[in-house]
Amino acid sequence: MNDFVIADTGKCIGCRTCEIACVLAHQSSPDLAALTPENFMARLNLVQTAMVTAPIQCHQCEDAPCVKACVSGALKQGNHVVEIYEASCIGCKACMLACPYGAIEIRMDQETNKVRVVKCDLCQSKKAGPACIRVCPTKALKKVQHEDFFKQINNKRKHAAGFMQE
Amino acid sequence: MGKQAEINIDMDLCTGCQRCSTVCPVGAISGKFGEYQTINQEKCVRCGQCVQICSAYASIYEHTAAAIGEKKKVQGLPGDYNGPVFAAFYTGVYQQVKQVLQQTHYYKMVQCAPAVRVSLAEEFGLDFGVLTPGKLAAALRRVGFDQVYDTNFGADLTIMEEAGELLDRIQNGGVLPMFTSCCPAWVRFIETAHPELIPHLSSCKSPQQMAGAMFKTYGAKQTGHVPASLYSVAIMPCTCKEQEAEREEMENSGYRDVDAVLTTTELAYLIKEANIDFTALPEEDFDRPLGFYSGAGTLFGVTGGVMEAALRTAYERLMKTKLPDGMLQELREGQGRKSIKLNLDGLELKTWVAAGLQNVEDLLSEVKKGTADFQFMEVMTCPEGCISGGGQPKLYLGNRVQEAYDKRRRGLYQHDCEQTVHTSHENPEIKRLYQDFLGEPLGPVSHKFLHTTYRQTKQISNKK
Amino acid sequence: MKKLQSFVYADKNKCIGCRACEVACSSVHSEKPGKTIGAVQGDIKPRLFFVQTKQEKMLLQCHHCEDAPCRASCASGAIQIFEQKVIVDEVLCTGCKSCVLACPFGVIEIMPTKHKAGIAWKCDLCQQRDEGPACIEVCPMQALRWVEPSVEAKQKRISAVQAMPVLSQYAR
Numbered sequence A: 001m002n003d004f005v006i007a008d009t010g011k012c013i014g015c016r017t018c019e020i021a022c023v024l025a026h027q028s029s030p031d032l033a034a035l036t037p038e039n040f041m042a043r044l045n046l047v048q049t050a051m052v053t054a055p056i057q058c059h060q061c062e063d064a065p066c067v068k069a070c071v072s073g074a075l076k077q078g079n080h081v082v083e084i085y086e087a088s089c090i091g092c093k094a095c096m097l098a099c100p101y102g103a104i105e106i107r108m109d110q111e112t113n114k115v116r117v118v119k120c121d122l123c124q125s126k127k128a129g130p131a132c133i134r135v136c137p138t139k140a141l142k143k144v145q146h147e148d149f150f151k152q153i154n155n156k157r158k159h160a161a162g163f164m165q166e
Numbered sequence B: 001m002g003k004q005a006e007i008n009i010d011m012d013l014c015t016g017c018q019r020c021s022t023v024c025p026v027g028a029i030s031g032k033f034g035e036y037q038t039i040n041q042e043k044c045v046r047c048g049q050c051v052q053i054c055s056a057y058a059s060i061y062e063h064t065a066a067a068i069g070e071k072k073k074v075q076g077l078p079g080d081y082n083g084p085v086f087a088a089f090y091t092g093v094y095q096q097v098k099q100v101l102q103q104t105h106y107y108k109m110v111q112c113a114p115a116v117r118v119s120l121a122e123e124f125g126l127d128f129g130v131l132t133p134g135k136l137a138a139a140l141r142r143v144g145f146d147q148v149y150d151t152n153f154g155a156d157l158t159i160m161e162e163a164g165e166l167l168d169r170i171q172n173g174g175v176l177p178m179f180t181s182c183c184p185a186w187v188r189f190i191e192t193a194h195p196e197l198i199p200h201l202s203s204c205k206s207p208q209q210m211a212g213a214m215f216k217t218y219g220a221k222q223t224g225h226v227p228a229s230l231y232s233v234a235i236m237p238c239t240c241k242e243q244e245a246e247r248e249e250m251e252n253s254g255y256r257d258v259d260a261v262l263t264t265t266e267l268a269y270l271i272k273e274a275n276i277d278f279t280a281l282p283e284e285d286f287d288r289p290l291g292f293y294s295g296a297g298t299l300f301g302v303t304g305g306v307m308e309a310a311l312r313t314a315y316e317r318l319m320k321t322k323l324p325d326g327m328l329q330e331l332r333e334g335q336g337r338k339s340i341k342l343n344l345d346g347l348e349l350k351t352w353v354a355a356g357l358q359n360v361e362d363l364l365s366e367v368k369k370g371t372a373d374f375q376f377m378e379v380m381t382c383p384e385g386c387i388s389g390g391g392q393p394k395l396y397l398g399n400r401v402q403e404a405y406d407k408r409r410r411g412l413y414q415h416d417c418e419q420t421v422h423t424s425h426e427n428p429e430i431k432r433l434y435q436d437f438l439g440e441p442l443g444p445v446s447h448k449f450l451h452t453t454y455r456q457t458k459q460i461s462n463k464k
Numbered sequence C: 001m002k003k004l005q006s007f008v009y010a011d012k013n014k015c016i017g018c019r020a021c022e023v024a025c026s027s028v029h030s031e032k033p034g035k036t037i038g039a040v041q042g043d044i045k046p047r048l049f050f051v052q053t054k055q056e057k058m059l060l061q062c063h064h065c066e067d068a069p070c071r072a073s074c075a076s077g078a079i080q081i082f083e084q085k086v087i088v089d090e091v092l093c094t095g096c097k098s099c100v101l102a103c104p105f106g107v108i109e110i111m112p113t114k115h116k117a118g119i120a121w122k123c124d125l126c127q128q129r130d131e132g133p134a135c136i137e138v139c140p141m142q143a144l145r146w147v148e149p150s151v152e153a154k155q156k157r158i159s160a161v162q163a164m165p166v167l168s169q170y171a172r
Helices: A017-025 A065-069 A094-098 A131-135 A146-165 B019-023 B049-053 B065-075 B094-101 B114-118 B120-124 B133-143 B151-171 B184-193 B195-200 B207-223 B241-245 B264-273 B295-301 B305-319 B361-369 B398-418 B428-438 B444-450 C020-028 C069-073 C098-102 C134-138 C149-166
Strands: A004-007 A045-048 A053-056 A075-077 A082-084 A105-109 A114-118 A141-144 B007-009 B088-090 B107-112 B230-236 B260-263 B337-344 B347-355 B376-380 C007-010 C049-052 C057-060 C079-082 C085-088 C109-111 C119-121 C144-147
Touching: A017 A045, A017 A131, A045 C149, A053 C149, A065 A075, A065 A094, A094 A105, A094 C149, A105 C149, A131 A141, A141 A146, B007 B049, B019 B049, B049 B088, B094 B260, B094 B264, B107 B114, B107 B133, B107 B151, B107 B207, B114 B120, B114 B133, B114 B151, B114 B264, B114 B295, B114 B398, B120 B264, B133 B264, B151 B207, B151 B295, B151 B305, B151 B428, B151 B444, B184 B195, B184 B241, B195 B361, B207 B230, B207 B241, B207 B428, B207 B444, B230 B241, B230 B264, B241 B260, B260 B264, B295 B305, B295 B398, B305 B337, B305 B347, B305 B376, B398 C020, B398 C134, B428 B444, C007 C057, C020 C049, C020 C134, C069 C079, C069 C098, C085 C119, C134 C144
Parallel strands: B107 B230, B230 B260, B347 B376
Antiparallel strands: A004 A141, A045 A053, A075 A082, A105 A114, B007 B088, B337 B347, C007 C144, C049 C057, C079 C085, C109 C119
16 A cells, blocks of 8 residues: 545645745755746646645555556556656656546756656655645645555544444 | 458458448448458448448558458459558459450440549549549540440430339329339349339339440440440449349340449559559540430439439420529439429429438338328439449548548539530430430330349348 | 647547548558549558557557657667657668667557658658648547647646545545
């Protein structure tokens, strides 16, 4: 079972701090001044509609369509996350078509002329964990750990069973 | 597989997309989606619409050249044919005709359907519907035909006989309504699915067969040849005409009216094999007497054309004046069905024109019940009549087929305008034919050579 | 930000396997002009490829990858980006087959032309054609579509967000 990050639409105010934090966290060294529209590659995307606002990011699917679609081995199931092997990416965009959430983007890094797979990696290489969660001013983002996932479901069932016993 | 004058589906190449079964007017094609389809040869009326729409083919990525060569053989395609091999195919008599053309002991006469002159050029890179009757005649001579006659002459002849037959049935209590009989797929449909309606079919042969019968009798006399040395070929936009030519009864003169039929595409291939540069050919005329035609005759190639040709003659006969321009405009509008009402000197005439067998089902029910209120009906199996026939040039961009139909249709109406004579009965060669040989329409000589009989073939439920 | 390269993609739920797209593709890339089978003749040489299994049918063609391995593998520089498309220059191509091996989708073939015994043959998005891709035009089921990858991804994100309020209680 994979971990994943999810947003509470009731709390999200659409401030986009999560996006900025994500970009900074994935720079080789965080540098706000170096940010330009061309190199702003956030791995979660804030979406605003008339009724609801929230960021969209990779669900780290168990049966990930992006992994199945990838022909070059750039996406694989990893340690409780869908892992990216960027060196293998050829920018074919099959993963973009496959992902039902639009949570993957392919970007050409203008400076290095390398293709980048832009997808949430759960900040696995960061000790402090997902940057987006830390910075969110309304605590709208939460990481669902795989071990907690089952506990949560179990609790719901017990709760529901409890109701029915009344 | 690949029996002469039949349509078949290569089960290896068929992908089971079922576009063929969707266009089949008689529900003769069956099979599961995604698996190969098969044709019920007893139901099939040989209209060839399946052949026209089929785009599954032998891919060079999937088959060796040898394997594709084998399929060409099965389909009856010439050995050096270098085009694509499709799943649904018609097997004609190309090789047979080619062989005869190379011999000298036959005197070869040819006729072309109206639709051919407005579509053949497409096979040489020209746009849809470009009229090239002059180059057609020139090409036919250069591939080896001795006399270049024309089906349009046969069409004029058909009008003489059929208009006469209609009036005869109306005036003398004959079986009504009368149906046209020039479309062999329609005739086959009646014979197999509605045999009780056979008496409604006009006893007239089709223009192809009438012309062929004249080749072997009047034509033989004219050219001083014995009928046995004549070889009569027809070029048709149709995959059913070869079967029509092979019908047992089509030899009232003692000789086959038509010995072989080629499709428009087969003729194009013949011309290419002979290394003739079609677009560079000079304009030549058809031979007289049996190659001279009226504008009415050339209209047979489009839905509504037979009706218009017949009504021009009937109107002038009864009203003693020319049919006003634009009176039959609705007949020129292409697909589906339409009815025309005319008052001809007290005679109330209601007629139907239909293209597509599904468009006549309810009318046929009315006829069976005895409640039909019309006297005459023209039926074509193919969606816009012969210009949309199974033997016509096949498009690469299948979605543009309506554009092709529109241009071919307009081309034929244009050709009508260009003729010096616009009614069948005014055709001087027709007048001369009756004077010198046939006597009068529906007379004993006409009856012998120009009329035919039909027979019930296997009784099959006409439900799809 | 560089716009991602578009490409044509088949919806396997709509494809009936009629192969009309292959027939159309071949004709519009033919050296002979003409609208009918008889006019153009020759084998059908499509640049998109029909694939069929017991359960499914689909058409596969070039994705015009951002970091195309065919281009990377081409030693003669014949494969370049031209107007946002990955294009084979038929003059420079030697038919060395590296790109055929390099392409992970298998959507490049080697094909003879009038002037050459064999060159790389792949979807060029009908760059020479005013009306755009012939395959899209001819498909009777509208199974082929022109993909703008970022636009489609954005639309999916919007739909995803609209579905989210149902989930949000579990994020608490």
